[in-house]
Amino acid sequence: MPISVGFIGLGNMGSRMSARLVQEGYPVHVFDTNAQACERVAEKGAVVHATSKAVADHSECICISLPTPRIVRDVLLGSDGVVHGGKVRRVIDFSTIGPQAAADIAEALAAHDIEYVDAPVSGGIAGAEKGSLAVMVSCGAEAYESLKPIFHIMGKVFYVGDRAGQAQTVKLANNLLSMTALAISSEAMVMGAKVGIDPQLMLDAINAGSGRNTATQEKFPRSILTGTFDFGFGMGLAHKDVKLCVDEADKLGVPMFVGSAVRELYAVARSTQGDEADFTAVCKLIEDWAGGAVRQGQTPSTGS
Numbered sequence: 001m002p003i004s005v006g007f008i009g010l011g012n013m014g015s016r017m018s019a020r021l022v023q024e025g026y027p028v029h030v031f032d033t034n035a036q037a038c039e040r041v042a043e044k045g046a047v048v049h050a051t052s053k054a055v056a057d058h059s060e061c062i063c064i065s066l067p068t069p070r071i072v073r074d075v076l077l078g079s080d081g082v083v084h085g086g087k088v089r090r091v092i093d094f095s096t097i098g099p100q101a102a103a104d105i106a107e108a109l110a111a112h113d114i115e116y117v118d119a120p121v122s123g124g125i126a127g128a129e130k131g132s133l134a135v136m137v138s139c140g141a142e143a144y145e146s147l148k149p150i151f152h153i154m155g156k157v158f159y160v161g162d163r164a165g166q167a168q169t170v171k172l173a174n175n176l177l178s179m180t181a182l183a184i185s186s187e188a189m190v191m192g193a194k195v196g197i198d199p200q201l202m203l204d205a206i207n208a209g210s211g212r213n214t215a216t217q218e219k220f221p222r223s224i225l226t227g228t229f230d231f232g233f234g235m236g237l238a239h240k241d242v243k244l245c246v247d248e249a250d251k252l253g254v255p256m257f258v259g260s261a262v263r264e265l266y267a268v269a270r271s272t273q274g275d276e277a278d279f280t281a282v283c284k285l286i287e288d289w290a291g292g293a294v295r296q297g298q299t300p301s302t303g304s
Ligand code: NAD
Pocket: 008, 009, 010, 011, 012, 013, 014, 031, 032, 033, 034, 037, 065, 066, 067, 068, 071, 074, 075, 094, 095, 096, 097, 121, 122, 123, 124, 125, 232, 233, 234, 237, 241
């Protein structure tokens, strides 16, 4: 019989990751502050509880996928939090919260005999659905060995170290690169649109050349050329990740000239479009400024 598992945070990522655990035969206990999110996961076979503590009363191992470091702290250490549950022994944190928060939370949980497992992921909602995420893990070797079956359900696993926070550093680096690729590709693609080049043709050329990246290969075709802006990662979360990364680099004395510019771009996109906008809408900022949109089938602009 597999161990009972909890899942808290059933949004874009957590809804899909918890469903995979149900499919694999784990008894899964869940909680989210959004009742509709709970209902959707209950339909897949999970048991819904009213608080994070209640999930921790029923699960030896709890997975979380939550938006910010503050929310992760509240859910784990707050008055109705996981720390007060009777059954929980380990917490796998799939959220992106930065190395400092991960280390602090690990220490606070250890004081209650609960082990924190740092395990941020990359690969978006498509990866969460298919179980093809990159899972970056740092924790004690024993926890890693015993939790491997859960990591493998989520995707490809990379054990990067034995201290909480190390996996967060790898994840922040990954997201800085991904977000930078989207930002700079937006600038390049809008430039092409302004001189009347078919955006699909431009993408095809770039993707056969040395400029190809995850934005030109996935985000532009799926969510920008279509005008749907629905890749599945919020603008508020995107800005949070780049900011966490540049703050961390600053603390370490590592210069981030390019990273700082990218952080400012997402800060402006967040303030003009809101937290809930999809992060692919960062391209709209460049489009609005330049007066040229990168859309499939759009009559190419020959603007000034
Ligand atoms: P999301 O906003 O879609 O989902 C977050 C969920 O947490 C929501 O359902 C929300 O209701 C719930 N929540 C908020 N406060 C809560 C609380 N106090 N108690 C219980 N539930 C609460 O976010 P997401 O896109 O699923 O991302 C989750 C985490 O994974 C973030 O840290 C993000 O940076 C990271 N991440 C996201 C992606 C992606 O492509 N979306 C990819 C990799 C990593």
